[in-house]
Amino acid sequence: MNEIISALVETVREACAAQGGLDAVTACAGGGWNAALWTALEQIGVTTISVPEEHGGAGGDVAAAVAVLKVLGESSAGVPLAETALLAGWLIAGCGATVPSGPMTAAVAGPGLRTDRQEGGLAVRGTIARVPWARHAHHVAVLDGGRVVLLSRGDFLPEQGTNLAGEPRDDLAVDAVVPPSRVHEVPAGSPISEAAFRGRAALARAALMAGAARRALELALAYAGEREQFGRPIAKFQAVQQHLAAMAGEVLLATVAVEAAALAHDTGGDADVAVAAAKVVAGQMAGVVASLAHQVHGAIGFTEEHSLRHSTTRLWAWRDEAGNEEEWSGVLGRDVMSAGSPGLWPLLTGTR
Amino acid sequence: MKDLWGLEPVTLPEELGVLRADVRAFLADELSAGRIASHCDQWLGGWDHEFSRRLGERGWIGMAFPARYGGSASGALARFAVTEELLAAGAPVAAHWIADRQSGPGLLRFGTEEQKQEFLPRIARGECFFAAGMSEPDTGSDLASVRTRGTRVEGGWRLGGTKVWASGAHRAHAMIALARTEPRTADRHAGLTQFIIELPDPAVRIRPILLLTGEHHFNEVVFDDVFVPDARVLGEPGSGWLQVTSELAMERSGPERILSTFPLLAAAVGHLAEHGDPAGAARVGAVAGRMWALRQLSLAVAGRLEAGAAPAVEAAVVKDLGTRFESVVTDTVRLLSQVVPDPGSSLPLPRMLAESILHGPGFTLRGGTNEILRGVVAKELGVR
Numbered sequence: 001m002n003e004i005i006s007a008l009v010e011t012v013r014e015a016c017a018a019q020g021g022l023d024a025v026t027a028c029a030g031g032g033w034n035a036a037l038w039t040a041l042e043q044i045g046v047t048t049i050s051v052p053e054e055h056g057g058a059g060g061d062v063a064a065a066v067a068v069l070k071v072l073g074e075s076s077a078g079v080p081l082a083e084t085a086l087l088a089g090w091l092i093a094g095c096g097a098t099v100p101s102g103p104m105t106a107a108v109a110g111p112g113l114r115t116d117r118q119e120g121g122l123a124v125r126g127t128i129a130r131v132p133w134a135r136h137a138h139h140v141a142v143l144d145g146g147r148v149v150l151l152s153r154g155d156f157l158p159e160q161g162t163n164l165a166g167e168p169r170d171d172l173a174v175d176a177v178v179p180p181s182r183v184h185e186v187p188a189g190s191p192i193s194e195a196a197f198r199g200r201a202a203l204a205r206a207a208l209m210a211g212a213a214r215r216a217l218e219l220a221l222a223y224a225g226e227r228e229q230f231g232r233p234i235a236k237f238q239a240v241q242q243h244l245a246a247m248a249g250e251v252l253l254a255t256v257a258v259e260a261a262a263l264a265h266d267t268g269g270d271a272d273v274a275v276a277a278a279k280v281v282a283g284q285m286a287g288v289v290a291s292l293a294h295q296v297h298g299a300i301g302f303t304e305e306h307s308l309r310h311s312t313t314r315l316w317a318w319r320d321e322a323g324n325e326e327e328w329s330g331v332l333g334r335d336v337m338s339a340g341s342p343g344l345w346p347l348l349t350g351t352r
Numbered sequence: 353m354k355d356l357w358g359l360e361p362v363t364l365p366e367e368l369g370v371l372r373a374d375v376r377a378f379l380a381d382e383l384s385a386g387r388i389a390s391h392c393d394q395w396l397g398g399w400d401h402e403f404s405r406r407l408g409e410r411g412w413i414g415m416a417f418p419a420r421y422g423g424s425a426s427g428a429l430a431r432f433a434v435t436e437e438l439l440a441a442g443a444p445v446a447a448h449w450i451a452d453r454q455s456g457p458g459l460l461r462f463g464t465e466e467q468k469q470e471f472l473p474r475i476a477r478g479e480c481f482f483a484a485g486m487s488e489p490d491t492g493s494d495l496a497s498v499r500t501r502g503t504r505v506e507g508g509w510r511l512g513g514t515k516v517w518a519s520g521a522h523r524a525h526a527m528i529a530l531a532r533t534e535p536r537t538a539d540r541h542a543g544l545t546q547f548i549i550e551l552p553d554p555a556v557r558i559r560p561i562l563l564l565t566g567e568h569h570f571n572e573v574v575f576d577d578v579f580v581p582d583a584r585v586l587g588e589p590g591s592g593w594l595q596v597t598s599e600l601a602m603e604r605s606g607p608e609r610i611l612s613t614f615p616l617l618a619a620a621v622g623h624l625a626e627h628g629d630p631a632g633a634a635r636v637g638a639v640a641g642r643m644w645a646l647r648q649l650s651l652a653v654a655g656r657l658e659a660g661a662a663p664a665v666e667a668a669v670v671k672d673l674g675t676r677f678e679s680v681v682t683d684t685v686r687l688l689s690q691v692v693p694d695p696g697s698s699l700p701l702p703r704m705l706a707e708s709i710l711h712g713p714g715f716t717l718r719g720g721t722n723e724i725l726r727g728v729v730a731k732e733l734g735v736r
Contacts, residue, residue, distance in 0.1 A: 214357075221733055221734070221735060224735055225734075225735060235735035236735075238727075241726070241727065241730035241735055241736055242723065242726050242727075242730070244730055244733055244735055245672075245726035245727070245729035245733065246672075246726060248669070248729050248732075248733055249669045249672055249673050249726075250673075252356060252357075252359065252666070252669050253646065253649050253673055254645070255357070255359075256359055256361055256648050256649045256652050257644075257645035257648055257649075259360065259361045260645075260648040260652075263361050263363055267363055269363070273644060274644065276637075276641060277640070277641035277642070277644035277645050278645065280638055280641035280642065280645075281641060281642055281645040284638075284642070326634055326638075328637075329635070329637035329638035329641060330633065330634040330637055331637065332634075332636075332637030332638070332640050332641050333632075333633030333634045333635070333636050333637025333638075333640070334633060334637070335637070336621055336636050336637055336640045337621065337624070337625045337633050338625075339621070340621060340622055341618050341621050341622035342618075344617065344618050344621050344640070345440045345614075345618065347640070348640060348644050348647065349372075349436075349647070351369065351372060
């Protein structure tokens, strides 16, 4: 990590400590968000990190965004930074437009959404399922084939839903005529595609998981050091030590995988394999770390009063968002099968 | 704990692409000409001194040595690229493995000028092979408990004791053995010394310990009052522990902790693409994804080694996760291919499946059992 990113990460960490403490996290749990933290992150200038400055973004690369997301995941921060920066900001800037201010989210138009050109703009009608943070977003960037449609608040009604951690995942009922100023054509030769969208969403979730898992590990370490049974801290039992070491190994593997995938993105490496692998490994890690963290905590970790749940419910939620281990394993499996025996090694080393 | 999270991913420098392509072309030629055959776990089982010599001719052994000792002063990352290519191809690398991975670097770091000149150029040429003398009948994971004794005599030392699991000692030209040279004190890591014992020696008895397959790789090595001159003490008498632990960081984090069963996976992919249930592709994908990630972790540790650090804890993580993964590969292939393992088969898949199953127990034992390695991690986490 270079010094600029290190300093940035430190600043974000301080903002999370100041604005995103346990009370703030708990307050978000029923579909809320942390507006004060968002304001602090805007002041730091990271809410559009990785979006080029000439399009109104904060600049920086995907690796920097991933570094910030790890801290947000660690803090269970209730802010749509992944959606604003890595998805909506990327879509809008990728069309050569300028990103608007405020929190955003993004989605791919599914079969439930119809668009028709008509006088005054583009008529957009139908539904989009489980859009993260939609009720708090000022805009929703929708990738609809070869164009990006920027929905404003009045263009849709969010039917409120949440994920396992209580983060907003709203079904949108869209009925609007979107003016041409908010309909952007994806330029020819652009890297923007549904697959690329899915990959960035997966990388973002993997980065958040790496952070949340680190917190779950730290809570387990602290608890194992404090909790005494049979006259000594449970951390002195080898069986517990082995659990903690196994957690640390999984967290380290997933963390390096996520960072390496971000690096592949930024350096023009084989990001498809890298991102798929990072999401697979992060998803596997999420299950192992959440279950061991609870095992180490005993019954208290299984209660609403204990903060462990903020991290573990996020791990359980995020591993299934943007494609779970099985989906991304399937993607990799198809790549591997078409590479065949001689192509497997070049595929894994990015030296095709 | 800070150190553990400071590990950073590494992008291999572009110039290593040329080196990698050279190694690949060389291996393709070796395989197609039938000079070598692809097997699993070849860094234990694949002893072929002619092949080692051919690698030496190309400068792919002892790459880290300075030119005056026969190397090319290439860093840890260049060595990483070469060794992972050799392992992925299932090439027979056992003969020079210990010398290249740990004995050579140990000599370079701690040896005298005379020792470096004597051994390093021959190692780099693939003409001088080493065995490691660490474990003993009563000393496994608890390495500081070694009982082999070195006693000072005129002009050198007398060594008495027994080493076990010494891979390739029956064919090696030398062994680096860890011995106690001062009585044990409260500091159990003090008073240990590394000796270079040139082989064969009439006072060194080497007896095979056959693997459960009957293969001869391991040996029991008995030092029967063997004389070791002062010139064959490695490093400072008494600082053997420090030297041996620096060896372990190199020993635990390399691509050989991930790739022992890779030749099986590669062979299986072709078979499964033709005969497999398409639903099984995701299982193979999951394995491939984890392998990609483990390789990134191993590379990140190599990056730290290249920068001169001794990332012992990170190395322990690579070994723990990587070696358990090696047998996940075996099981995935076994279940999906439904091929019956057969060590005598003329077909690669049943043969390599047999090799992977039968060599499997060693993966999580060699280089420190995984339980001990998790103990190393727990200590770093502050709970031990």
